[in-house]
Amino acid sequence: MQLTALAKSRYTTKAYDASRKIPQETIHELLEQLRHSPSSVNSQPWHFIVASDEQGKARVARSAEGGFAYNEAKMLNASHVIVFCTRTEMPESHLHAVLAQEEADGRFANDEAKAGQDKTRRGYVDMHKFDQKDVQHWMEKQTYLALGTLLLGAASLGLDATPMEGFDFKKLDEELGLRDKGFTSLVVVSLGYRSDSDFNAKLPKSRLPAETVLTFL
Template identity: 35%
Template sequence: MEKEMDMDVIEALKWRYAVKKFDASKKLSDAKINKVKQAIQLTPTSMGLQLMKFIMVESPEVKAKIKPIAYHQPQIEEASHLILMCRKTNVEPNDVDSFIQNAADVNQMEVTSKAMTDYDKSLRVCLSFPPEQQKIWMDNQVYIALGNLMTVCAVEGIDACPMEGFDRKKLNEELGLNEQNLDAVLIFALGYRSEEDYRLDFKKVRRPMEDLFDTI
């Protein structure tokens, strides 16, 4: 049975933690997964380009392939779902073309209008970034999506664990991501915490407010 949350966002953030052991018998409903997808779709990114792809993994067979690549972390197979949070390997002119066309259609404007041509020009600066700068920039966009996703999951009562501990090159090769012009940045495991998770007894530890904030 899915947990219904009745708390504000701060209480939800206090409730969440990076789950180390999921209850493999509990699966997220289609409604919960759809809410997660909507949250990802609405994530802000630099220039709004969303140069990313999110691969939802439900298949036990695919999870089994991923587990050794992720150093046999149990969350990989125990979680209800995994999301492979990927970025594009490089930015192409078509990425801007398609975005501008979509923006024009949504706003009922002509692509050739001054507003759209000015917008198009401002976006194309990313095409001139050196390759390494492009990669860092696009990696950062995935982390923006991660932050948004973790908050939404907390509010929705969905347990989660973001994971960087995997061989990025091997995962790309095993799942054929490079052929799709994709590079996996993060694995996001989500589902429901197990009552056997040792982290349940841990209190959340954060630095005090006075250490984190200054006012000038």
């Protein structure tokens, strides 16, 4: 299926069929797409926590108790739930790890190219840290790029998905021990197969017309 058709047909699922499980080979393919998401200067300031059994999903769903109870069932009845996490800072250890991986993957013709990539990436980090003072927001934007990759990837594999910001970030961070590891939760995504009771599946998709959102110079 062409990407345009996928973009038009995918939607945010509101109810899941708890009896259906995503095959392991399918979730593996989706996670590989996610792992290869783009990010500014290949910064990759993210981590993804995958819950696939009842216990794991219940831990994530605790963050929806109370004011976000409308999202609990989406987390509990889905086949898999992924917590998108963003770094709370850009440490030296991460910068070194990314550079070492790029070198191992053969991206540098010589030491000069390696040094140039390192300098460029650090330049962006420093710009957002010291000049624009929005490094956390900048890293979150990279994580949202990964979210887009996942949503379109899920559609390409015949999976339904629900991205959610409606949960208690602090409670989820505490439940998963994220802040001690240098991360914070950003988005939770449920994955699986829609239930027949999903009202949103029957509604037409709605977007503003092209002439409203597109300008050609």
